[in-house]
Amino acid sequence: METIKKKRTGPVIFSEYKRGDAITKALSMTREDILFELKDSKLKGRGGAGFPTSTKWMLTAAAKSNEKFLVCNADEGEPGTFKDRVLLMEYPELVFDGMVVGGYTIGAQKGIVYLRGEYEYLLKPLEDYLEVMRKDNLLGKNILGKKDFSFEIEVFLGSGAYVCGEETALIESLEGHRGEPRNRPPYPINTGYLGRPTSVNNVETLAAVSHIVMKGGSWFAKFGTDKSSGSKLFSVSGDCEKPGVYELPWGIKISELLEIVGAKNTKAVQIGGASGHCVPKSQFNRTMAYEDVATGGSVMVFNESRDMLHVLKNFMEFFVDESCGQCTPCRMGNVKLLEGVEMIEKGEYTFAHINKLKDLGRTMQLASKCGLGQSSPNPFISILDNFKDEIFNAANGGRNGK
Amino acid sequence: MLVVEKNALSEEIESYVNKYGNDRSALLMILHEIQKKHRHISEFAQQEVARLLNIHPVEVFSVISFFAFLNSNPKGRNLVRICQTISCDMKGKSGLVKAIERELGIEMGGTTKDNKFTVEYANCLGLCDMGPAMAINDQVFLQLTPEKAVELLGKVK
Numbered sequence: 001m002e003t004i005k006k007k008r009t010g011p012v013i014f015s016e017y018k019r020g021d022a023i024t025k026a027l028s029m030t031r032e033d034i035l036f037e038l039k040d041s042k043l044k045g046r047g048g049a050g051f052p053t054s055t056k057w058m059l060t061a062a063a064k065s066n067e068k069f070l071v072c073n074a075d076e077g078e079p080g081t082f083k084d085r086v087l088l089m090e091y092p093e094l095v096f097d098g099m100v101v102g103g104y105t106i107g108a109q110k111g112i113v114y115l116r117g118e119y120e121y122l123l124k125p126l127e128d129y130l131e132v133m134r135k136d137n138l139l140g141k142n143i144l145g146k147k148d149f150s151f152e153i154e155v156f157l158g159s160g161a162y163v164c165g166e167e168t169a170l171i172e173s174l175e176g177h178r179g180e181p182r183n184r185p186p187y188p189i190n191t192g193y194l195g196r197p198t199s200v201n202n203v204e205t206l207a208a209v210s211h212i213v214m215k216g217g218s219w220f221a222k223f224g225t226d227k228s229s230g231s232k233l234f235s236v237s238g239d240c241e242k243p244g245v246y247e248l249p250w251g252i253k254i255s256e257l258l259e260i261v262g263a264k265n266t267k268a269v270q271i272g273g274a275s276g277h278c279v280p281k282s283q284f285n286r287t288m289a290y291e292d293v294a295t296g297g298s299v300m301v302f303n304e305s306r307d308m309l310h311v312l313k314n315f316m317e318f319f320v321d322e323s324c325g326q327c328t329p330c331r332m333g334n335v336k337l338l339e340g341v342e343m344i345e346k347g348e349y350t351f352a353h354i355n356k357l358k359d360l361g362r363t364m365q366l367a368s369k370c371g372l373g374q375s376s377p378n379p380f381i382s383i384l385d386n387f388k389d390e391i392f393n394a395a396n397g398g399r400n401g402k
Numbered sequence: 403m404l405v406v407e408k409n410a411l412s413e414e415i416e417s418y419v420n421k422y423g424n425d426r427s428a429l430l431m432i433l434h435e436i437q438k439k440h441r442h443i444s445e446f447a448q449q450e451v452a453r454l455l456n457i458h459p460v461e462v463f464s465v466i467s468f469f470a471f472l473n474s475n476p477k478g479r480n481l482v483r484i485c486q487t488i489s490c491d492m493k494g495k496s497g498l499v500k501a502i503e504r505e506l507g508i509e510m511g512g513t514t515k516d517n518k519f520t521v522e523y524a525n526c527l528g529l530c531d532m533g534p535a536m537a538i539n540d541q542v543f544l545q546l547t548p549e550k551a552v553e554l555l556g557k558v559k
C-alpha cells in the first residue's frame with residue numbers, strides 16, 4: 001500500500017490546515033457561536049443524504065442526556081467511493097479535529113470512528129495518531145486545559161457489510177447486533193448508540209468542519225452554489241486517464257469534470273455509486289449539486305466500448321449480496337431485478353415483464369425500510385431507460401436478436 | 403478439540419474480553435480478534451464468547467452469520483479476496499480470477515487441498531482508482547496483472 005503523502009491542492013478541504021488549530025479555536029468559542037458558523041456555512045452532510053450539519057448538531061446538542069456520542073461514519077462502502085480512505089490516510093488531523101469540535105459542540109464525551117473492515121490496514125496508523133493527540137492533550141481529560149470538556153475517540157472495526165454505513169444499522173452493529181437498519185423515527189440524534197443522543201457524521205463532513213471553524217462559515221459558503229455550499233471530494237474511477245480523488249466546487253458540470261480527469265469517448269457516468277444514477281452523454285451538461293445530480297462523490301466513467309447491461313448486472317449483483325434481508329421489497333425485489341437483467345442478457349424477456357419489473361422497482365423505492373432498498377432500483381430504471389437503444393433496439397434487434 | 407487447546411482458546415477469549423469489556427457492544431471487536439487469529443469462529447469459541455458476555459450462543463452465531471468477514475466454518479490459512487465491483491471489473495478482474503483459479507486449481511469460493519488459501523470475491527474495496535484490487539489477509543494489492551497476482555500468492559507462506 002502506497003503511503004507517501006501526495007501533495008494535494010483544493011479550495012477548501014485540501015487547503016492549508018495545521019493540526020489542532022480548529023480544536024484550539026473552537027474551545028475559545030461558545031457552542032452557540034460554532035453552531036452559528038456552521039449554519040452560515042450551509043454545510044450539508046457528505047455521506048449521501050445531505051442533511052444540514054448545523055441542524056443535526058443543534059438537535060443533538062439540545063437533546064437532554066448526561067451521555068452523548070459522536071460517530072464518524074467511515075464505512076465507505078458505496079462502490080466507486082474512496083475519498084474517505086484518502087482523508088483518513090493523508091489528513092487524519094482534519095477528521096479527528098472535526099470530531100473533537102463536534103464533541104464539544106453537542107456535548108458528547110466519546111467519539112467513535114466506525115472504520116470499514118476493508119480498511120483494517122488503517123487501524124494501526126489511526127490509533128497511533130490518536131495516541132499522539134492524547135500526548136498533546138488534544139484528546140482526553142480537560143482538553144487544552146478547558147474545564148468541563150473531556151473527549152475520547154476510539155476506532156471500531158466493521159466486518160464487511162455495506163448496509164452498516166446506514167446510520168441506524170451502524171449503531172446496531174456497534175451495540176453488538178446484526179447490522180440491520182432500524183425504523184426511523186426515533187432518530188439517532190435523540191435515541192442513538194446505547195439509546196443515547198448520537199450524531200453520525202461522514203468523514204468528509206467532519207473534515208469540512210475543521211476548516212469552517214478556522215476560516216468561517218461565510219468563507220465556506222462562497223464556494224459552490226447557493227443550495228450546495230463548499231466543495232466536494234469526488235472519487236473518480238473507470239475509463240479515464242487520471243482516476244483519483246478530486247476536490248471541486250459544487251455546481252461543476254459533468255462535462256467539465258470529465259475533461260479534468262482525462263476521460264475520452266465517454267458514453268455514460270454513474271454518479272453516486274451503485275445506488276446513484278447513470279447519466280448518459282446527452283446530459284453531460286448537468287451539474288453536480290444537491291439541486292441537480294446529488295452525490296456522495298462516486299463518479300464511475302464508462303467509455304463507448306462498455307456494455308451497459310453488464311454494468312447494470314454488476315450493480316444488481318452487488319445489491320443482492322448486500323441487502324440485509326430484513327424487509328421483503330428489498331430482499332426479494334433485488335433478486336427479481338437481477339433475474340430480469342439475466343433474462344435480457346439471454347434474450348429471453350418480454351417488454352411486458354420488464355415494465356412490470358420497473359414498477360416493482362418504483363414500489364421498492366417507496367416500500368423499502370432503508371436507503372439501500374429505496375435506491376437499489378435507481379440503476380435498473382435509469383440504465384434501462386437511458387440505454388434502451390443499446391440494450392433493446394440495436395440494429396440486430398438488440399438482445400432479442402442475440 | 404483437545405482439552406489443552408480448549409483451555410488456551412478460553413484464555414485467549416478472556417484476554418479479549420478484558421481488553422474490550424464484557425458489554426455486548428464489545429462483541430464485534432472480540433469476534434474480529436478471534437476471526438483474525440483463527441480464520442474462523444468455532445462453535446466452542448462462540449459458546450465461550452456468549453458465556454463471558456452473558457448472552458445466548460445463538461445471538462453470537464446470528465451476528466457471525468450477518469457479516470461477510472466473520473465465519474463459523476474453517477477457511478484456508480490465507481484469505482484472498484478479489485474485488486468484483488465494476489471499476490475493478492473494467493480493469494481486468496476476470497483475468498486475475500482465471501489466472502488464480504488455474505494456478506491454485508480451485509474455483510472462487512474454494513479452499514486449496516493443503517488448506518493454504520481460500521479465494522473469494524469481495525465487493526468494492528475502496529481502491530477503485532487503482533484497480534484491479536486484491537486483498538491477501540489484511541494487506542491490499544493494486545493495479546494487478548494476472549501474472550503479478552499469481553506471483554504475489556507465490557510469496558505467501
Ligand SMILES: Cc1cc2nc3c(=O)[nH]c(=O)nc-3n(C[C@H](O)[C@H](O)[C@H](O)COP(=O)(O)O)c2cc1C
Pocket residue numbers: 044045046047048049050051073074075076077078162163164165166167168200201202203205206370371372
Ligand atoms: C445503505 C446505506 C449505506 C450508507 N453508507 C454510508 C457510508 O458508507 N458513509 C456515510 O458517511 N454515510 C453512509 N450512509 C448515510 C448515513 O446513513 C448517514 O446519513 C450519514 O452517515 C450521515 O452523515 P452526514 O450527515 O455527514 O452525511 C449510508 C446510507 C445507506 C442507506
Ligand code: SF4
Pocket residue numbers: 163180181322323324325326327328330331368369370371372373374
Ligand atoms: S431495504 Fe434492504 S437493506 Fe434496508 S432494511 Fe430492507 S432489506 Fe435491509
Ligand code: FES
Pocket residue numbers: 079080081485486487488489490491525526527528529530533535
Ligand atoms: S471497484 Fe474494486 S475497489 Fe472499488
